Amino acid sequence: xxxxxxxxxxxxxxxxxxxxxxxxxxxxxxxxxxxxxxxxxxxxxxxxxxxxxxxxxxxxxxxxxxxxxxxxxxxxxxxxxxxxxxxxxxxxxxxxxxxxxxxxxxxxxxxxxxxxxxxxxxxxxxxxxxxxxxxxxxxxxxxxxxxxxxxxxxxxxxxxxxxxxxxxxxxxxxxxxxxxxxxxxxxxxxxxxxxxxxxxxxxxxxxxxxxxxxxxxxxxxxxxxxxxxxxxxxxxxxxxxxxxxxxxxxxxxxxxxxxxxxxxxxxxxxxxxxxxxxxxxxxxxxxxxxxxxxxxxxxxxxxxxxxxxxxxxxxxxxxxxxxxxxxxxxxxxxxxxxxxxxxxxxxxxxxxxxxxxxxxxxxxxxxxxxxxxxxxxxxxxxxxxxxxxxxxxxxxxxxxxxxxxxxxxxxxxxxxxxxxxxxxxxxxxxxxxxxxxxxxxxxxxxxxxxxxxxxxxxxxxxxxxxxxxxxxxxxxxxxxxxxxxxxxxxxxxxxxxxxxxxxxxxxxxxxxxxxxxxxxxxxxxx
Amino acid sequence: xxxxxxxxxxxxxxxxxxxxxxxxxxxxxxxxxxxxxxxxxxxxxxxxxxxxxxxxxxxxxxxxxxxxxxxxxxxxxxxxxxxxxxxxxxxxxxxxxxxxxxxxxxxxxxxxxxxxxxxxxxxxxxxxxxxxxxxxxxxxxxxxxxxxxxxxxxxxxxxxxxxxxxxxxxxxxxxxxxxxxxxxxxxxxxxxxxxxxxxxxxxxxxxxxxxxxxxxxxxxxxxxxxxxxxxxxxxxxxxxxxxxxxxxxxxxxxxxxxxxxxxxxxxxxxxxxxxxxxxxxxxxxxxxxxxxxxxxxxxxxxxxxxxxxxxxxxxxxxxxxxxxxxxxxxxxxxxxxxxxxxxxxxxx
Numbered sequence: 085x086x087x088x089x090x091x092x093x094x095x096x097x098x099x100x101x102x103x104x105x106x107x108x109x110x111x112x113x114x115x116x117x118x119x120x121x122x123x124x125x126x127x128x129x130x131x132x133x134x135x136x137x138x139x140x141x142x143x144x145x146x147x148x149x150x151x152x153x154x155x156x157x158x159x160x161x162x163x164x165x166x167x168x169x170x171x172x173x174x175x176x177x178x179x180x181x182x183x184x185x186x187x188x189x190x191x192x193x194x195x196x197x198x199x200x201x202x203x204x205x206x207x208x209x210x211x212x213x214x215x216x217x218x219x220x221x222x223x224x225x226x227x228x229x230x231x232x233x234x235x236x237x238x239x240x241x242x243x244x245x246x247x248x249x250x251x252x253x254x255x256x257x258x259x260x261x262x263x264x265x266x267x268x269x270x271x272x273x274x275x276x277x278x279x280x281x282x283x284x285x286x287x288x289x290x291x292x293x294x295x296x297x298x299x300x301x302x303x304x305x306x307x308x309x310x311x312x313x314x315x316x317x318x319x320x321x322x323x324x325x326x327x328x329x330x331x332x333x334x335x336x337x338x339x340x341x342x343x344x345x346x347x348x349x350x351x352x353x354x355x356x357x358x359x360x361x362x363x364x365x366x367x368x369x370x371x372x373x374x375x376x377x378x379x380x381x382x383x384x385x386x387x388x389x390x391x392x393x394x395x396x397x398x399x400x401x402x403x404x405x406x407x408x409x410x411x412x413x414x415x416x417x418x419x420x421x422x423x424x425x426x427x428x429x430x431x432x433x434x435x436x437x438x439x440x441x442x443x444x445x446x447x448x449x450x451x452x453x454x455x456x457x458x459x460x461x462x463x464x465x466x467x468x469x470x471x472x473x474x475x476x477x478x479x480x481x482x483x484x485x486x487x488x489x490x491x492x493x494x495x496x497x498x499x500x501x502x503x504x505x506x507x508x509x510x511x512x513x514x515x516x517x518x519x520x521x522x523x524x525x526x527x528x529x530x531x532x533x534x535x536x537x538x539x540x541x542x543x544x545x546x547x548x549x550x551x552x553x554x555x556x557x558x559x560x561x562x563x564x565x566x567x568x569x570x571x572x573x574x575x576x577x578x579x580x581x582x583x584x585x586x587x588x589x590x591x592x593x594x595x596x597x598x599x600x601x602x603x604x605x606x607x608x609x610x
Numbered sequence: 611x612x613x614x615x616x617x618x619x620x621x622x623x624x625x626x627x628x629x630x631x632x633x634x635x636x637x638x639x640x641x642x643x644x645x646x647x648x649x650x651x652x653x654x655x656x657x658x659x660x661x662x663x664x665x666x667x668x669x670x671x672x673x674x675x676x677x678x679x680x681x682x683x684x685x686x687x688x689x690x691x692x693x694x695x696x697x698x699x700x701x702x703x704x705x706x707x708x709x710x711x712x713x714x715x716x717x718x719x720x721x722x723x724x725x726x727x728x729x730x731x732x733x734x735x736x737x738x739x740x741x742x743x744x745x746x747x748x749x750x751x752x753x754x755x756x757x758x759x760x761x762x763x764x765x766x767x768x769x770x771x772x773x774x775x776x777x778x779x780x781x782x783x784x785x786x787x788x789x790x791x792x793x794x795x796x797x798x799x800x801x802x803x804x805x806x807x808x809x810x811x812x813x814x815x816x817x818x819x820x821x822x823x824x825x826x827x828x829x830x831x832x833x834x835x836x837x838x839x840x841x842x843x844x845x846x847x848x849x850x851x852x853x854x855x856x857x858x859x860x861x862x863x864x865x866x867x868x869x870x871x872x873x874x875x876x877x878x879x880x881x882x883x884x885x886x887x888x889x890x891x892x893x894x895x896x897x898x899x900x901x902x903x904x905x906x907x908x909x910x911x912x913x914x915x916x917x918x919x920x921x922x923x924x925x926x927x928x929x930x931x932x933x934x935x936x937x938x939x940x941x942x943x944x945x946x947x948x949x950x951x952x953x954x955x956x957x958x
Contacts, residue, residue: 168877
């Protein structure tokens with residue numbers, strides 16, 4: 085565990101890609117193979133499931149530290165991370181051990197078979213022999229909350245360097261359905277012929293935001309489509325079975341059972357990149373409808389009827405069993421068109437239409453009307469690349485909706501913003517009253533957060549736990565991507581992706597929006 | 611004995627009616643007693659000042675031509691109807707807890723303090739009292755400081771590693787107290803030590819009063835990093851993020867940055883700074899330091915002036931103290947200023 089803790093610290097302490105890769109390469113060359121496999125698993129999100137309730141861990145930690153629960157909770161509110169809070173408040177360990185990462189994970193995986201008393205004893209014993217980063221990581225693994233700031237691309241680079249294989253080979257090996265419990269480092273990474281895995285997806289191609297239309301050059305070289313507002317997915321049909329993967333490499337097949345019929349129409353060996361959309365009567369339903377289905381592993385009949393989905397196809401990656409990602413976009417698109425033409429129109433699959441490129445600005449401006457987020461621009465001659473690459477694909481989002489509002493509550497941030505007031509509640513005016521309608525916590529510079537923090541400290545009217553009520557005085561321009569009716573909120577609306585666009589120190593309180601104006605935005609865009 | 615309020619909290623500072631003076635006032639008053647020279651405790655504009663002889667040079671350096679009288683630790687002074695004495699607070703050189711006595715009733719205003727001996731400041735001494743005024747900058751049980759030997763080892767291995775890789779080590783620390791404490795922890799054999807102007811000015815004042823510090827060299831517009839390979843550069847926290855610090859990075863060898871602060875105990879704060887390292891070191895007491903110090907005073911009443919005041923006061927209440935938070939203008943330890951009370955620098 086010491087080696088893994090040192091690696092994690094190295095990843096945690098630098099933002100430089102080169103330093104992260106170097107740290108990973110060292111570890112992947114030197115650590116025992118079992119630990120390497122777990123490292124790869126953890127860094128690709130394959131963490132052990134949580135085996136003990138967070139509340140129990142909290143209770144045990146407070147008990148060990150001889151502190152009341154309320155004080156634990158206050159500390160947690162500042163630290164912002166349960167595992168870190170526990171690691172910090174526990175008394176120093178009484179002894180040291182040298183168990184490996186694989187060993188500790190085996191201990192965690194054995195916990196469910198124990199009764200609660202034995203579970204508690206095992207955990208307290210572990211806490212008492214670990215300190216600092218090792219203790220923190222052990223608790224992260226216990227709570228199922230392990231995360232690390234290392235992208236899949238970066239891990240791929242490091243593995244390629246450590247093993248001498250091409251990055252594309254490594255990327256493909258890491259995709260799909262493998263689990264650290266049922267494979268070995270050798271089988272996953274170094275064996276000559278990786279086992280054919282029928283469910284294995286290709287790495288998604290991701291895009292950067294377009295800064296200026298001028299960067300495109302001649303529009304004739306580009307294809308334009310809507311950037312649909314759903315869930316990006318990869319539909320795979322191989323060996324007569326289909327799989328649906330999310331961009332986050334999560335298997336979503338069972339959440340969207342209506343896509344199963346596509347297996348009847350598409351040829352075997354087909355992989356389509358597309359967007360899952362809630363769809364009815366030839367048009368997308370609001371994102372909120374799709375959201376009802378995201379959290380569910382299985383879908384009740386009622387929901388299937390209320391929020392049916394379709395796959396809006398963007399691209400074809402595999403055709404009749406052949407990887408065609410190296411072919412130009414136009415060629416792939418033509419093959420995709422031919423496939424979709426054979427599928428009956430009632431089936432949940434359609435081709436994302438191409439838009440004229442003669443007036444891209446106008447096309448972008450119309451995107452909101454079809455509930456799209458903006459445009460996707462793809463170079464007609466481009467291959468399908470892996471990961472976030474600049475140059476061939478761009479997203480060009482519609483300008484956000486905005487509203488001027490006043491801050492009425494402020495809350496201290498946690499984690500990296502523990503010393504600042506960064507989370508604000510905003511209100512619009514309704515006669516003499518101020519009606520809260522959204523929270524936002526991003527969009528300002530550190531210097532602005534610092535200034536506002538001083539102001540909040542000096543102008544607190546009342547405290548409600550970590551929340552401070554402040555006089556309505558600071559005006560902000562709030563940007564958001566969408567709006568929906570919400571009976572749960574006092575204002576009757578819920579915003580999508582709200583953030584602070586600007587601190588409007590120039591704007592008097594009298595000029596903020598009213599509740600009626602907010603309702604009008606809901607009527608127009610909800 | 612029924613206790614009155616020997617010290618009260620006004621919108622100017624901590625006031626003693628019986629002695630007609632203020633302790634660490636933040637608005638102009640006739641007579642100010644200072645616990646120490648950090649700018650949230652020592653402000654300009656007072657009629658006359660009193661502080662310890664060891665704190666005086668820094669106070670003079672910062673406040674200029676003021677009417678300043680000094681006392682030595684433990685010396686009793688009669689002011690109005692009360693007796694006043696200053697006792698070591700262990701925060702920075704010359705820092706004091708101010709004890710005020712009136713007809714057998716004893717109050718202590720402790721300013722900022724830490725209970726571990728840093729080898730630089732006169733070590734903290736518990737002072738028995740009926741009422742104790744405490745800070746709570748790090749008044750949560752998640753704050754527990756490592757010992758100086760552990761810190762010194764981590765600091766020196768970080769610096770030596772950077773020096774071996776041809777990189778400059780940039781370390782952010784307060785100009786008064788923290789910087790000098792770090793200077794006494796580092797191993798000067800590793801390489802040259804450069805300092806930001808604000809730190810070097812304080813070094814000069816402290817050296818002149820006989821406090822021994824290793825050799826340092828002030829960074830000027832003429833300083834060329836390549837003339838000082840493997841250097842350790844001590845800078846104020848606010849200077850680290852700005853253009854001042856950029857001169858120490860080259861294409862192939864970006865400077866390694868680290869902050870030295872109690873806040874570095876929190877991973878989130880460390881990450882927000884995007885510093886490669888955070889050294890957990892503070893001139894304020896940690897949780898065990900605060901609770902131990904308060905217990906040692908034997909006080910029944912405790913006033914909590916800055917930091918996690920509400921939480922800490924509630925904890926004290928649960929331990930049987932008559933405790934309450936009070937609002938003051940003291941700031942404790944900040945990462946956004948050159949020192950407590952200093953302006954936050956944009957973009958820092």
